[in-house]
Amino acid sequence: MRPEDYLDPLQRWLETTSFATLRSPFQWTYFMLLASVALLIGLALLIWSADRFVHGAAAVAGHAGMPPLLIGMVVVGFGTSAPELVVSVLSAAQGNPGIALGNAYGSNIGNIGLILGVTALITPIAVHSNVLRKELPLLLAVTLLAAWQVHDGGIAPSESWLLLGVFGLVMGWSIWQGLRKTPDALGEETAEELRTHPIPLRNAIVWLLIGLVMLILSSRMLVWGAVEIATAFGVSDLVIGLTVVAIGTSLPELASSLIAVKRGEHDIALGNVLGSNLFNTLAVVGIAGVIGPMSAGPEIFQRDMLTMLGFTAILFVFGYGFRGPARINRFEGGTLVLAYAAYNAYLLTTQFSAH
Numbered sequence: 001m002r003p004e005d006y007l008d009p010l011q012r013w014l015e016t017t018s019f020a021t022l023r024s025p026f027q028w029t030y031f032m033l034l035a036s037v038a039l040l041i042g043l044a045l046l047i048w049s050a051d052r053f054v055h056g057a058a059a060v061a062g063h064a065g066m067p068p069l070l071i072g073m074v075v076v077g078f079g080t081s082a083p084e085l086v087v088s089v090l091s092a093a094q095g096n097p098g099i100a101l102g103n104a105y106g107s108n109i110g111n112i113g114l115i116l117g118v119t120a121l122i123t124p125i126a127v128h129s130n131v132l133r134k135e136l137p138l139l140l141a142v143t144l145l146a147a148w149q150v151h152d153g154g155i156a157p158s159e160s161w162l163l164l165g166v167f168g169l170v171m172g173w174s175i176w177q178g179l180r181k182t183p184d185a186l187g188e189e190t191a192e193e194l195r196t197h198p199i200p201l202r203n204a205i206v207w208l209l210i211g212l213v214m215l216i217l218s219s220r221m222l223v224w225g226a227v228e229i230a231t232a233f234g235v236s237d238l239v240i241g242l243t244v245v246a247i248g249t250s251l252p253e254l255a256s257s258l259i260a261v262k263r264g265e266h267d268i269a270l271g272n273v274l275g276s277n278l279f280n281t282l283a284v285v286g287i288a289g290v291i292g293p294m295s296a297g298p299e300i301f302q303r304d305m306l307t308m309l310g311f312t313a314i315l316f317v318f319g320y321g322f323r324g325p326a327r328i329n330r331f332e333g334g335t336l337v338l339a340y341a342a343y344n345a346y347l348l349t350t351q352f353s354a355h
Contacts, residue, residue: 080276
């Protein structure tokens with residue numbers, strides 16, 4: 001029996017159970033409680049399983065002899081976006097493109113505004129890695145490509161394949177950078193992390209598999225709960241994706257970034273965000289667009305995409321270090337957090353004022 005066969009009963013129940021089938025106020029209240037519990041449990045399990053998945057994958061890669069810089073750039077940087085990938089793919093497959101796009105773009109905004117902002121407020125982030133400084137203009141270019149794609153109201157299948165093609169090039173560049181013998185701060189910090197927190201190979205494989213299975217289960221619970229709550233309150237699945245789902249799937253990056261700066265591993269903290277945003281923009285949206293049509297209303301470009309582009313441009317200015325050593329200080333971190341709070345307040349205000 002295939003692993004996905006065990007998920008079919010859950011999937012059938014989720015697909016046939018909704019607020020639309022309820023009649024009495026008691027049923028509505030009970031089902032609202034059920035959807036809220038599913039959303040919260042799904043978020044908690046998603047955070048836990050993502051952490052186990054990334055740690056297991058990084059340890060397995062280390063045992064396989066992968067260079068530390070490559071582990072930091074690819075396994076950790078892209079691996080922290082596993083929740084966004086699973087949630088967006090499931091949402092696209094179930095006909096909820098709003099959650100798929102909102103989750104990817106909202107996570108990018110949250111990674112910069114919330115994750116890096118809060119992290120820099122606690123401890124200013126010093127950027128030593130030359131590789132990460134090269135990733136900053138690359139992320140800005142990729143974000144401009146995404147903005148060009150959604151400005152006409154959707155992402156066509158050919159554009160989704162283009163995103164995946166660019167992702168392949170980025171992966172190739174990352175592997176080339178990771179295999180070079182040139183010393184880099186990100187590689188040194190990743191090597192130190194693997195040395196100080198070793199995981200036996202057998203345990204690493206077990207955590208990798210458990211994390212992957214729980215990612216799928218928790219994502220299904222999260223998507224179902226989010227869609228049902230959005231339906232009950234008349235909130236669009238796009239806004240749910242941009243807020244609740246995006247924040248939830250970004251929490252692994254927040255946890256790993258805070259732990260990294262606490263240990264003085266500033267480049268890992270920034271590398272998590274840059275790798276995650278590249279993966280979200282290219283792979284997550286690309287795969288979701290190949291699975292199903294990705295329509296994008298004018299508000300996605302005018303409001304969400306321009307916000308994401310603005311945050312990315314600000315991060316480029318803050319993190320590149322034009323006038324000396326690159327550093328994101330507390331004032332800049334506070335600016336990012338306030339801008340993120342203002343964006344979410346605008347989202348919710350305009351959503352509820354429309355009803």
